[in-house]
Amino acid sequence: MDTTTQGNQELVFDARLQSAKDLAWWLYIFHGLSLVLSLGMLSWLPLIVNYIKRGDAADTFVYSHHRWQIRSFWWYLFWMFAGGVIWMTLVGIPLAVLIWSLAWIWKAYRIIKGWLDLNDNKAMPV
Secondary structure, three states, X not given: OEXXXXXXXXXXXXXXXXXXXXXXXXXXXXXXXXXXXXXXXXOHHHHHHHHHHHHHHOOOHHHHHHHHHHHHHHHHHHXXXXXHHHHOOHHHHXXXXXXXXXXXXXXXXXXXXXXXXXXXXXOOOO
16 A cells, blocks of 8 residues: 655555456446447346456445446346336337336446446445
């Protein structure tokens, strides 16, 4: 851990925390690219990394970002599946499209919100 003194404040650089933060930053990017390029179908790839690496971020605000991304994936999958079930009825097709659209917007919001809060060193709500 490196420390630097500026005025009355001591700045602390924690390499472990910065590494965990950098990884979470890239995972937000990969989740976002997956959402845009494959409607989220490839989000399981960064999800695996989230599960593997979240333990490394234990006791830091970055842990909440891994949890945020994991929960975003599973809720998005649930709503996409629910839309698929509703799609099976002809009457439900417009409702399914609405559900899928809202789920996509919601996941995009969560990715953007998480990414911005990570850049501001804020924990995500649990």
